[in-house]
Amino acid sequence: MVKYYSKLLYRFMIISWHKIKTFNFEFVMTLVHLIFNFSFVLIFWYTLLSHIQSFGDWSFPELALYTGITFVGESIGGIFFGFRDLPYTIVQGGLDKFLVRPINTLFAVLFERVSIIYFIEELIVSIVLIVTIVLRYDISINAMNVLYSLIILVWGVFIYNCLYGIVTFLAFWVGQIEVFRSLIFGLADSKQYPLSIFPEKIKLVLTYIIPVAFISYYPAVIFLNKDSLKLDFVLKFIVFSAIVLYLFKLTWNMGLTRYEANGG
């Protein structure tokens, strides 16, 4: 089973590569686009810190590192890019073609349109940025913290996107869900900023309702040794994850039974 899906994933990657390489001009522009995305956030912090000495207890190198970690999370989250257009596919009856294929429907939905190569590029550039900052500013890190940070980041991205998926699956019942989804996940913009600047109530929302903090803040503070992993935090996260995974499976299965496409 694993071998079969790995092979499929490899094929999707090849298709994605060919799609990008078809237009050489476009391929170069994709790289430029990536560099721009990083530059914005760095320009933001650089400009801000040219006016104030530090942003709370965050210095420029730490904030740059924070940015790198956020982008690693974003590149991993690219796997779930297919959720973006899923409401449209459901409403248009386009799910039929995935249902009749002899592969897992969700797998096919997620990977058909995703630009895997773009997200791999993003991952590589993010890692290069992190390594450069660590070396350039002589930031002390330890291997265990890096490992914990990575585990929280990967798992956080997975859970965050499952939650995004749950809201997306509501399209099986209500049709166009994009505006409502934007309302819920508009808070994701806050992932670029350390959680510590927000009031307590917002912090709770960003940790346990829309878990944005798990895809940026917590991995960063653990990576930078600004905070340690506490048992109650881990337990809460496990319980939260279990609930999200259960709801994800439930809404997907119920949604599929409700799905119908008319026409001939």
Add this chain to the structure above:
Amino acid sequence: MKKYLRLIWIELRKGKEYSLNFVGQLVNLPLQLLIIYFIWKFVFQSKAAIANYTFNDMVSYYFLLKIFESAIMPVGITAYEVWSDINQGRLNLYLSKPLYYPLYGFFTKIGYFIWGFAAGFIFLSVFGLIIPITIKLSVLRIVLSVLSAFFGMVIMYALFFYVGSLTFWVENILTLRDNLWNVIRVLSGQIFPIALFPGFLRVIAENLPFQYIYYVPVSILQGKLSGSLLYAELGKQFVWVVGMVGVMVLVWSVGNKKYSAQGG
């Protein structure tokens, strides 16, 4: 000219389309502004003013920026429209009509501009009751600011028209378009008011036309630009408008000759 004015009327009558955009905006803007509010509240805890901007100035800058974005940003669709008209051969339809294509495209965007401002100011009135910010407005500043925003829209239209017209030479321009969005984001004052930029970045921004898309119109409305400086900036903006429209006409006339539509 009558036919182009008629286009504005048609676009204005597509009110339902704009009302849907407005609902989407109403949903997203409060969250974006809330995040901005908390960031700057945190920053201004340690400083009374940054580059002549108080906390109230800063929050109202972003607040007004969102309104101007709702009026001007839709113009960005121009690159996609030109790209798809050329690639799919739909340009034939326009070339065979007594219309000048660049002008046709521009007049269809004026509807967005008018509706965007109307929606933005309704939003300003409602949201201003919730977030405690003060904006002192005068009739003259409103008029000059709207005029500057209109010039800003022309500049934005010309930029995206250039990118769209590149389809005559290269097949895919969509990521280049995304990169143009990125350049505009940095240099038009969407990330920060340009006055806050560090030296080198400010020099670049102040010598390019991008600042006239958002930064200058918002600064006029905020009263940051006044007296002779205001009129000097409007004059420079007008010179950019004339120059860029000239280049647009040139690009169109050269590219147009390369166009061929195949099929039957």
